[in-house]
Structure formats: C-alpha cells, structure tokens
Amino acid sequence: MSDVSKKIEPPVIEIGILGWIRKNLFSTWYNTVLSLLGLYFLYIIIPPLLSWIFFDATFSGSTREDCTSSGACWVFIKQNMKLIIYGLYPSDELWRINIAYFLLTVSIIYLLIPNLKYKGGVGIFLLVIFPIICVFLFSGGLGLENVETRLWGGLFLTLVIAGVGIVLSLPIGILLALGRRSKLPVVSLLSTIFIEIWRGVPLITVLFMASNMFPLFMPEGVNFDKLIRALIGVMFFSAAYLAEVVRGGLQAMPKGQYEASQAAGLTYWRMMALVILPQSLKMVIPAIIGSFIAVFKDTTLVLIIGLFDFLGIIQFVGTNPDWLGFSHEGYVFAAAIFWVFCFGMSRYSQRLEKKLDTGQ
C-alpha cells in the first residue's frame, strides 16, 4: 500500500485488438499455421455461400421460370410459404393460428424485456391459459369449426409438438426425479422403471408404437387422435430425460439445505418448491435447455408417422412437379429457421443463468 508505486501501463503489444490477435492467433508457429489455414478455409467457403444465398439469388417472381440466376431460388420458399407455416390448415381458418402466433410472440417479447411488471402473470398466461385457448382455436369447439389434426402441419405443427413437449415434460420430469429419489420404495421403483424404459427406446420407436401398435391394443371403436398419441410420446420421452437432468441437480444440493428447511418446519412439498428445486433447477438450466433444444429438433421425426411438420412439409413441397430440384433452398431455409429457434433458446438460457446468479 505504498504510494511510491506508480501506476504502470501494460505494454501496448499485450492489450487491445493487436494484443488479442497476437495472443490468440499467432502465439506460436503452429498456431500461426492453423490460423492461416482457418482463414484460407473461410475464404474459400464464405464468399460463394454468400453469393448463393444473397447476391446471386432470386427473390422476386412467382414461378420457377423467374429463377434464372446461378444463386438460390427463394421464390420457391415464398410461393409455398403458406404451406410451410400453416400446413394444410383450411385457408378460411388461418386467422385462428395467426391469433395464436400473435399472442405467443407478444407474450414472449413481454417476458424478454427486463424489469416489466406482472411478468409472473404473463408467464402463467403463457403456460396455462394460452395452451387452453390454443386447444379451442386450433381444433375447434365453442362455435369454431372443427379442424382435423391431419390438416395441421408446417411450422405451426412443429411449434405445437415442441411446445407441448417442452411445457408438459418439465413438470412431469421434476415429479419423476423426486419420485426416483423418494424414500417410499414403490414410488422410487415405479419412477425408475418409467424413466429407464422411456430412455431405453429411440424416439422413432416410441412414435411408431404410438402410431401403429397402440391402436391394436385399444378396444374397437376407441380411437385416439394420432397427433395426441404422438404428443404423449414426445412428452414422456422428453420427461424421462429431464427427470435425470433434474435428479442430477437434486443430488448436487448440500444436505444442510434439507436440514435447514426441515428444522424451520417446512413440509416436504414446501421444502422442495421453496428451497430445493429453485436452487437445483438453477444449477441444471444449461442441461434443461439442452433437452428442450433436442425436443425441438426431434419433432422432425413425426414425419415417419405421417405428420407433416416444418421440415416434413418443406420436403413435401419439394416433390411438387412445379418445384422439383429446389430441395437445397428448402433445407437451407429449414436449417436457418431451426437455428434461429435453437439459438434463441440457448441465449435465453444464458440470460436466465446470469439473472438468477446470486454469487454463490
């Protein structure tokens, strides 16, 4: 603490952009070689890709004849946009889906803006009331015309399956995790069996069973909607994975937290809800979001049971004789949209972690 010591600036070469480049890209001869190779690789990949996607691409027009340039033909996507977003949903009823898209977007934006009031209320709306509204909006009832689920498709269907899978699988997963750690042998055994069976089979098998085998076991005349069967399959599949993620978080909790809650007189469920789960879920946020992202991407598997989700419908419109040969555009577009959703979830996970950090 002597005031003799003067403040000495670090050497210029160690700081700033130059310093960073020197330290991270050219610190040794082999790093230099790797950096140069990497730069060369980017040089041969990026410019042609950009020209294909943007500079040489065709954006305007209405038929394939308009696509004369060497780049991508985004007219293909534009002309099939309605199918890609709504599937085969009747044109006169599209407003129902639009309302849902609108409510969803507004609520999510509201939740993302920091420091707004009534976020809890909006969250409950989004998780509880919104899904109920959606059930009536999408399938009909209360004076709305009935729309069969086989007409559902595109991004709409993907969001329905992923949304249901994500929203319902977390509470089920938490219950399964608590069940597996329960002191009651029967509860623990049943939870373990449930988790291990669902984790032990591939999702494709689950969907295939739900679609083709399940009806064989039902009495004649009883018919569950195919989409509902797929939803249940996705939900339990994801719940089993989440259960293990949550259990990991529970196991990381120090014993003292349980003891302090018990000593304060909290009952089991209050202790879990108020003390243990808030902390252990926070610890496993990255893994939970990872699971959600996996569910979102796995929804594409419903194609094998004849449901046309976002990717499925893009493949489907690619087989339209008017648009043969544009599958590249379709897949790139699908990849971009999937990436936006998954990256969004990933960023949200990081934000959440930062926000909930209390400096432990």
Added chain:
Amino acid sequence: MTSDVMIEMNSVHKWFGELHVLNDINLQIKKGEKIVICGPSGSGKSTLIRCINRLEEHQRGNIIVEGTELTNDNRSVEKIRGEVGMVFQQFNLFPHLTILDNCSLAPIWVRKMPKTEAREKAFEYLKRVQIDDQAHKYPAQLSGGQQQRAAIARALCMEPRIMLFDEPTSALDPEMIKEVLDVMVGLAEGGMTMLVVTHEMGFAKEVADKIIFMDEGQIVESKNPTDFFSNPESERTKTFLSQIL
C-alpha cells in the same frame, strides 16, 4: 410440577449401523435453562441435539418436547419443529434468497403469517443481530459472522421456545466468533431456553447453567460451570479439559 420442563429425554439410544452414537441419554431441561454440551468429536453431542427436532431419529427411549412426544407421527414432528429453532455450523442459509426472504420464508409458509408482517418481524430480528442493513443482500455477499447472525435471526423469526446451536462458531474465522457469541449471550440474557454444542469454554463459563460432557455416546459429566471446571470427577473430562483450556 413438570410444567416448566421443556425437554425431557428418557433412556434415549441411537445407533448408526453398528455404532452406538447415543447410549442411554437421560436429560431434563427446564424453561430458560442454558445447557452447553461439549466433548470430543464423534462423541454424539451433535446427534443428541439433532434428535430433539428429529433431524435424527432415536431408536429407543423417548423424547418429550413441551409435552409432545416425538414419534413417527408427522404432526408431532411438525409441532415440535415449530417450537424449536436451530442454528447450524455451516449456517445453511438459503443462497437463492435475500437475507430478508431467508428470515420471512418459514413464518409465511409455516406460521401462515401475512407477508408484510413477516417482513417487519424479520427486520426486527435482523436489527437485533445488527445486520438489518444487509437485509436485501444475498447470503454469499455476507461475511461468515454476518451469515451466522442472519441464521440466528432466521431461527428467531419463528419465535421458538427453544434454540439449538450446533457448533455455531466452528466454521468462523477467529475475529468473527465474538460477534456471534455476543448475539448468543444477548439471547441467553433474554431468557431463551438454549442447548449449545460448542468448544467455546468462555461462553460456557459465562452463560451456561449446566455443562454436559459427552464421550462415546454417553453423558459423562453434567455440572454447573464452576464445579465442571474446578472439580471434574471423571478422568476423561479432566483429559478433555486439559487439552482445550
């Protein structure tokens, strides 16, 4: 009259597997009494006080707290936990909640106290342990001594009739021990019934009505402080005292 007996333990036994951790414990603690329990590590002193609020289950004998016998019946356990506050060696504050929320959590959810009242009460007790200025911070932002005082305030917010302290100063840096002990002395002077597991013999001399020395699961010696320090009967107590004093 047994009405002023707060805690009664009659031939209590407990085993951890083969290990006999509590061996025939008989104890009567009256209202307002301050008991200090000491002994070498592994002697069962922590287990003894943890049996009183059922963090550990005893296997034989009976424990009666304020007229309620501890049984497997959850209601008896909940009732007793409502009357008994506990302070731990590692503080065990809830790290995801502010100090204020740590203190008001149990009153709100167990005592069903209105939120504003619970927060007022929490402030009152935080003031008493002199950390009301830290109320809106998270536990990790406090020093060890402050955390332990917050933990004491948290226990007091339930307005317990009995306080258990399980080595409350053992995890603290030396300069912070005093601030916690001062709070405990203040509490003792206020007439709280206290059971304290500690090696702080200065504290024991100052506030204890009775000092209990335990070894290998048994109560070896149980005396008032003057006799305990000047006139211990058993060899084991003498050896122990010679090591820590």
